[in-house]
Amino acid sequence: MNNKHETLLQLLTEILHSFQPAFRDGISEFELISKLKAKPFCLFDEDALREPLVLFQTHFVLFHALYILREEWRQQKVGELTISALKIKLETFIDQDAALVQADPLADYYLDWQNLSKTDEAGVEDLLNQFWQKMGGMKANKEPTLEEINVALEHMQLEAIEGLQLDELKRQYRKLQHMYHPDKGGTAEQAQIILAAYTTLHSVIYNSTK
Known part of the structure; x- marks a missing residue:
């Protein structure tokens, strides 16, 4: 692999x-x-x-x-x-x-x-x-739009996709999931939104390294 x-x-x-x-x-x-x-x-x-x-x-x-x-x-x-x-x-x-x-x-x-x-x-x-x-x-038909990328960046509290590395994205994801986890006072909806944003940005970064 x-x-x-x-x-x-x-x-x-x-x-x-x-x-x-x-x-x-x-x-x-x-x-x-x-x-x-x-x-x-x-x-x-x-x-x-x-x-x-x-x-x-x-x-x-x-x-x-x-x-x-x-x-x-x-x-x-x-x-x-x-x-x-x-x-x-x-x-x-x-x-x-x-x-x-x-x-x-x-x-x-x-x-x-x-x-x-x-x-x-x-x-x-x-x-x-x-x-x-x-x-x-x-x-191609699954590639996120610019608007979807910007929304994902906002949810992930990140400024730009340019130069963003997978390790950095993953650290930020875990930080936010810890902050907004239902056991920490967050909600399942917030955790799901963060996961969706993480998945979107992950696909963009992965695709750019092909």
């Missing part, structure tokens, strides 16, 4: 954090992908659930990010994320001795990136590149 792919995965993992309430209620993989296809995220293309190979790629990348998130939430004692196609659910955290934790072949499979790259058809490299472009929301 190259640096750009890692950047998109980081964005996906960041966005999945915002689904914690939905995970507590339980959500299917289909419902989750459908939400990630829609605004404000637009992470997956309309074909994400249609073509067999693209469907597998979408499924693998999503589950890879979910297993990363599961480990993060385990370490933070947020809860135990159970992961399956039928239901993804955040259960109450139960502290376990590491020596007693059972082997998890599915987690091992999805966390091994080679299992995606070697599941191929003819011309898989081109298909994978197309997939990453779709995941990044980089089609």
